[in-house]
Amino acid sequence: MWDLDPKVLEKWDKEYFWHPFTQMKVYQEEENLIFERGEGVYLWDIYGKKYIDAISSLWCNVHGHNHPKLNSAIMKQLCKVAHTTTLGSSNVPAILLAKKLVEIAPDGLTKIFYSEDGAEAVEIAIKMAYHYWRNKGIEGKNVFITLSEAYHGDTVGAVSVGGIELFHGTYRDLLFKTIKLPSPYLYCKDVHGNLSSECTADLLMKLEEILKSRDDIVAIVLESGIQAAAGMLPFPKGFLKGVRELTKKYGVLMIVDEVATGFGRTGTMFYCEQEGVTPDFMCLGKGITGGYLPLAATLTTDKVFEAFLGEFGEAKHFYHGHTYTGNNLACSVALANLEIFEEEKTLEKLQPKIKLLSQRLEEFWELKHVGDVRQLGFMAGIELVKDKGKKEPFPYGERTGFKVAYKCREKGVFLRPLGDVMVLMMPLVIEEEEINYVIDTLKWAITELEKEV
Ligand code: PMP
Numbered sequence: 001m002w003d004l005d006p007k008v009l010e011k012w013d014k015e016y017f018w019h020p021f022t023q024m025k026v027y028q029e030e031e032n033l034i035f036e037r038g039e040g041v042y043l044w045d046i047y048g049k050k051y052i053d054a055i056s057s058l059w060c061n062v063h064g065h066n067h068p069k070l071n072s073a074i075m076k077q078l079c080k081v082a083h084t085t086t087l088g089s090s091n092v093p094a095i096l097l098a099k100k101l102v103e104i105a106p107d108g109l110t111k112i113f114y115s116e117d118g119a120e121a122v123e124i125a126i127k128m129a130y131h132y133w134r135n136k137g138i139e140g141k142n143v144f145i146t147l148s149e150a151y152h153g154d155t156v157g158a159v160s161v162g163g164i165e166l167f168h169g170t171y172r173d174l175l176f177k178t179i180k181l182p183s184p185y186l187y188c189k190d191v192h193g194n195l196s197s198e199c200t201a202d203l204l205m206k207l208e209e210i211l212k213s214r215d216d217i218v219a220i221v222l223e224s225g226i227q228a229a230a231g232m233l234p235f236p237k238g239f240l241k242g243v244r245e246l247t248k249k250y251g252v253l254m255i256v257d258e259v260a261t262g263f264g265r266t267g268t269m270f271y272c273e274q275e276g277v278t279p280d281f282m283c284l285g286k287g288i289t290g291g292y293l294p295l296a297a298t299l300t301t302d303k304v305f306e307a308f309l310g311e312f313g314e315a316k317h318f319y320h321g322h323t324y325t326g327n328n329l330a331c332s333v334a335l336a337n338l339e340i341f342e343e344e345k346t347l348e349k350l351q352p353k354i355k356l357l358s359q360r361l362e363e364f365w366e367l368k369h370v371g372d373v374r375q376l377g378f379m380a381g382i383e384l385v386k387d388k389g390k391k392e393p394f395p396y397g398e399r400t401g402f403k404v405a406y407k408c409r410e411k412g413v414f415l416r417p418l419g420d421v422m423v424l425m426m427p428l429v430i431e432e433e434e435i436n437y438v439i440d441t442l443k444w445a446i447t448e449l450e451k452e453v
Contacts, residue, residue, distance in 0.1 A: 006046040009034055026399075033414065038065025041430045043414060051414040054438045056427045058416070059228070059260055061291030063340050064429045070290050073336035077329050086114070086326035093331035100338055101297060104269055106278040109299040113318075114326040118259030118285030119153020121296035122221070125255045125281035126157050127320060128304060129219040132253065135307040135316050144176075145210060145220040145252075149183035151229030152221065152257050152283075161221040164230055179210055179217075185233035185374075193372065195236035204242040211250035219253035219280070225271035225376055228260040231421035232374045232381025241275040253304075254279040259296070263287030263337075264347055264428050266377030267354050280304060290337035291427075295330035350428050353435060354378050357424070360439040367446050380424040384446065394420055400449070407445035413438050422446070 014028045034046045041064055043051050053061060063070065077093060084091050098112040113128070115121055126144065133141040150163040160175040162168045163183070168175070181203065188199035211217065220243060227233040240256070247254040256279035261271045265287065268274055272282065281304070285296035310316035324330075341347065354377055364370045364382050371385030384401060386394045394400040401417030408415050417423060422442060426435065 006034070009046055033409070040064040040066070041427050041434060049412065051409065051412050052430075052434055052438055053427060054408075054413050054415050055423060055425050056287075057291055058286075059265070059425045060286040060289075061427045062263055062287045062337060062429070063290050063344065063346065064427055065291075067290065067340070069340055070292055070333050070336050073332045074292065074329055077332035080328075082329055083324065083327050085323070087321050091326060091328045091331070093328050093335055094326035097331040097335050097338075100335060101284075101299065104338065105282060105299050106270065106272050108278040108301055109282055110302050111300050111305045113298045113300070114331075115296045115298065115322055116294040116324055116327075116330075117153065117296050118257075118283065119155045119158040120322070121259060121283035121285050121298045122152040122161065122255070122257055123155050123157040124298040124320060125283050125300075126161060126219075126221065128298065128300065128318060129253045129255060129281065131318060132304050132307050133218060135310075140216050141218045143214070143216045144178045144218055145207070146178040146180055147183055147222050147227070148180050149186065149227050149230035149233060150221070150223060151227065152223070153259070181207055181210075183227060183230065183233055184235045184239050185227065188236050195234070197236065197238070200236040200239050200242065203239070204246060207243065208246055208250075211246055211252060217250075217252045219255050220247060221255040222257065224256045224258045224261045224282075225266055225274065226261060226379060228379065229418060231383060231418045232376070232379060232423060234374055234376045238275065240272070240277050244275075244277045244279065247280075253281070255281040255283065257283045259283055259285040261376075261379070264341070264350060265379050265425065267347070267350060268377075269341070269347065271376075288337070289330055289334045290340070292333045292337070293327070293330040294324075295327065295334055344429075346428050350378060353428075353430070353432060356432055356435055357439075360436065363439075363443060364446070367443065368450050369446060378426065378428065381418070382422040382424075382442070382446070384420040384422065384449070403452075404442070404445045404449060407448055408441050411441045411444070413441040415442070 019027060035043045036046045037044050041052050043053050086094055101112050102110050113124055115124055144161055146161045146163060148163040152158040152161050159168050159171055161178055163180055184203055187203055188195045190196050225235050244254055256272060258270050262284045280301055282299040289295045308316050308318050361373050361375055361380055364373045369384050370382055371388055371391050372383040374381045386392045401420040404422060405415040405417050
């Protein structure tokens with residue numbers, strides 16, 4: 001389509017395009033990947049070199065790139081209409097998708113509010129929860145409980161409920177205040193790397209003390225089962241369920257962010273299922289369209305929905321919406337994405353892959369520069385350290401994680417680390433042989449590091 005000299009593209013990329021989460025000075029000095037096409041779990045760059053997409057294009061690709069069924073869903077819808085507003089009117093795929101999401105979500109989540117990205121899904125949950133109490137006539141509920149090391153996206157509301165100092169610290173004065181509980185993994189991990197149940201109970205007690213002593217809490221906001229962006233920090237089993245029990249006991253709302261974990265990543269469609277939890281709000285994004293188009297959703301209950309009902313003049317409605325809310329193309333491809341889960345038995349076929357991943361992850365413990373290995377379902381993080389005994393990290397400016405990721409590119413594996421945590425978030429459709437190739441390559445790249453340090 002655009003038959004351009006790769007060198008010209010590289011020049012224009014550096015000249016015009018400001019990339020997200022990227023130090024552009026470094027980017028401009030380095031050689032970067034420019035992708036041109038994809039097929040299944042593979043991507044090709046503008047020079048024709050092939051890579052396994054081992055991070056699912058930032059955790060969203062599910063069934064592979066260029067999937068015929070997903071392509072055709074978009075093309076069929078495109079021949080009808082690409083976009084129509086949902087502010088006070090509707091469209092066919094958005095209705096069908098809302099019904100389908102309610103069917104597969106934890107029981108009790110019956111209403112769908114669309115947006116475009118994970119951060120917005122969280123932003124909407126925060127505003128709805130806050131607004132809920134006002135519509136109920138209850139004043140003074142102004143405070144959210146959040147977790148240290150949380151990540152919910154980059155809009156100002158989502159940053160306010162986040163807890164990663166490096167990303168969020170700069171904006172401190174701009175953010176609304178929250179009460180922070182410690183990160184469950186960092187709080188509960190013992191010296192052997194196990195998450196003790198006593199400690200989980202202790203953390204829940206801390207939460208209970210807050211809930212007991214205050215009547216200004218709007219909601220608790222937390223990720224589901226794992227703090228992914230913090231470097232894949234799993235929750236102890238039972239933590240999410242414990243939080244649900246306490247929020248019910250003290251009449252506080254619970255917002256669960258399944259943006260990263262939803263759509264199979266933890267081995268079930270949503271992690272909430274594994275703990276039998278129905279939150280008041282569940283936020284979805286990323287994998288909802290199989291990694292094709294920006295779409296997100298905030299799911300909530302009849303109880304919340306009904307608090308927004310009233311006569312027009314009462315002005316109780318949710319004054320929030322975006323131009324592309326419930327976009328026709330995005331909803332069509334999301335529906336096809338869910339159909340593929342059923343037709344291709346994606347979750348059934350995923351189980352042996354999760355086992356294989358667990359077995360192969362064990363091998364990383366032997367490596368000189370690996371300080372921790374963490375996994376939840378098909379999500380994994382391998383933490384690199386300078387000194388294993390002392391758990392001493394590499395200096396931030398050395399970009400060790402990136403160096404390892406760049407090494408992997410030599411052998412055709414595309415990774416993006418979180419700091420010095422090597423993240424594996426492979427498309428669910430990846431084959432066992434390809435998983436082994438990714439693991440072998442990553443092990444090799446980490447071992448190569450030993451020669452440099
Ligand atoms: N919540 C979680 C748990 C996430 O991991 C992310 C993104 N990594 C987001 C929200 C933000 O999603 P988006 O980038 O689509 O805004």
